[in-house]
């Protein structure tokens with residue numbers, strides 16, 4: 452089967468890191484900034500960065516509504532860190548007027564682990580992905596404060612704080628798998644893309 456064509460939302464954030472992982476996994480990658488580019492992709496990665504900026508630019512570029520429509524119609528999406536915030540139905544500690552695309556039945560709290568210099572890395576058990584544990588980098592990441600009926604916890608820290616969730620074709624992580632040579636989340640995403648296209 453031909454390699455799936457997937458997009459990385461390229462308004463702001465660590466776009467290149469995601470592009471690299473996806474390309475290494477054999478996907479065709481389009482950097483998405485316009486609704487026309489969005490139409491060419493079968494799935495979308497929303498990178499880490501600053502969610503309030505991604506939100507603002509997505510509205511300026513008139514791509515926020517088209518993304519919401521694609522999410523409602525089942526397009527697979529992987530969001531990391533700011534990307535998870537953009538996927539969450541409810542965002543706490545949002546900057547004034549900040550909106551998300553939504554889709555994931557969760558409430559996230561921005562910057563829940565403190566400031567940039569409180570960034571940390573840890574080994575995270577993600578039962579669905581098996582061994583070895585995921586080496587997870589947290590950089591001013593959000594925490595998932597509440598998980599609604601439609602969403603599912605994929606991973607939590609030992610203290611119980613939820614840091615990875617999925618719902619149908621949507622997957623969000625508080626951390627940055629794209630920064631550690633971790634490919635299993637992107638594989639999971641690409642599998643959803645292949646299944647959705649079938």
Ligand SMILES: NC(=O)CC[C@H](N)C(=O)O
Nearest residue numbers: 499500501502532533591
């Ligand atoms: N590394 C990140 O993506 C940080 C997310 C950022 N704190 C935000 O609110 O969007």
